[in-house]
Amino acid sequence: MLTPLQRQILGAIAGSDGMSRTDLVQFSGMSKAAVSGVVREMIDAGFLFEAETVSSAGQGRPSVRLMVHPEGAYFAGVSLLQDPAHMVLINLHGDILSRVTFPLSNVPQKLAEDIAVALPGLLEPHTGAAEKLLGLGVTLSGFIDEHQSTCVQSALLGWRDIPLASLVSEATGVDVAIENDAKALAVSEKRFGHARELSSFSLVSHGAGIGSAHFIAGHLYRGAHGGAGEIAHSTIELNGAPCRCGKRGCLDTIASVNAVMQAAKAEKLNASSMAELEQLALQGNNQAVRILHHAGTALGLAVSHLIQINDPEMILIAHQEGAFNGLFGTVVQQSIDANVLPGVAGMTPVRTFSLNDDTWARAAASISAHRFLAGPDSTVR
Numbered sequence: 001m002l003t004p005l006q007r008q009i010l011g012a013i014a015g016s017d018g019m020s021r022t023d024l025v026q027f028s029g030m031s032k033a034a035v036s037g038v039v040r041e042m043i044d045a046g047f048l049f050e051a052e053t054v055s056s057a058g059q060g061r062p063s064v065r066l067m068v069h070p071e072g073a074y075f076a077g078v079s080l081l082q083d084p085a086h087m088v089l090i091n092l093h094g095d096i097l098s099r100v101t102f103p104l105s106n107v108p109q110k111l112a113e114d115i116a117v118a119l120p121g122l123l124e125p126h127t128g129a130a131e132k133l134l135g136l137g138v139t140l141s142g143f144i145d146e147h148q149s150t151c152v153q154s155a156l157l158g159w160r161d162i163p164l165a166s167l168v169s170e171a172t173g174v175d176v177a178i179e180n181d182a183k184a185l186a187v188s189e190k191r192f193g194h195a196r197e198l199s200s201f202s203l204v205s206h207g208a209g210i211g212s213a214h215f216i217a218g219h220l221y222r223g224a225h226g227g228a229g230e231i232a233h234s235t236i237e238l239n240g241a242p243c244r245c246g247k248r249g250c251l252d253t254i255a256s257v258n259a260v261m262q263a264a265k266a267e268k269l270n271a272s273s274m275a276e277l278e279q280l281a282l283q284g285n286n287q288a289v290r291i292l293h294h295a296g297t298a299l300g301l302a303v304s305h306l307i308q309i310n311d312p313e314m315i316l317i318a319h320q321e322g323a324f325n326g327l328f329g330t331v332v333q334q335s336i337d338a339n340v341l342p343g344v345a346g347m348t349p350v351r352t353f354s355l356n357d358d359t360w361a362r363a364a365a366s367i368s369a370h371r372f373l374a375g376p377d378s379t380v381r
Contacts, residue, residue: 011373020063077365094192135368182211188366278326300335
């Protein structure tokens, strides 16, 4: 197993396009001889390999670029956001190597046992994967404690104070971390996706519900109790519609896909998806236009608050396929621009990308990869 210093070095190289030994001397403060010894051990263990030589603009001899070996370690991830539950295996580049599914149970002990039963089938296609499996992550909709070990509350699963990480770890014999879905996705995007080069960004997930998470100065911000990012339950309309959280007028009651489709049903519109509602709006249906405007304006207003509070380098919005291709996406952007301070309007780029069947399980695996590469204390409170 790697030492803390070796994991720190591996994390630094993984977060870049490769580093030379000279770069690592500057990064670690160690002597070149000491760095060379550490690097040799990591190459021999299969975590690093030497890539092409890099010229340094006439400043001495070319240096060898060190890269992370993708098959140096594996991580498993389980998503509890759909039934059946999805489980994937990733490598150190975040590539998905295999997938399995199994029926979702909301009985914690049975769920832990089901994960343990499914795990060998996930590992079997890859020789040596069982020996190189260094962690397992679980992502779910709910409030997770700051230690990534206990589900404090999940309305979707009907849980309160469930020590899920220890249950799954006991069943599988693997180190386990659990995380809220939006926070896990933010980690996935930072480690392997659109936000690799960013230090500070906010992510918003838009689907049946709405979530958000924030990276600040290179670290996931979890808040004092693990609850940072509950954008879904920010109040947008005073005395608005009742929310399942017990309040009224929450963003979730206006702009989530579930809320939009409930509004369409209340208007007796012949639409069973956002895409169908967008088509009705395109055909000039006034009710469809009004519903999409109302929802898009609310979501854009909430995002504008994130921009003014955090001043991130970028806003990432993860959404269902096609949900941001029409009127709704246009109104969201217009609402963002209209509700931030005029002096900063347009300065924060908003990037959208589609969710797919692998997204949440890969995000779960990314949590374990991130803990391995950056350490369990890689979040800030």
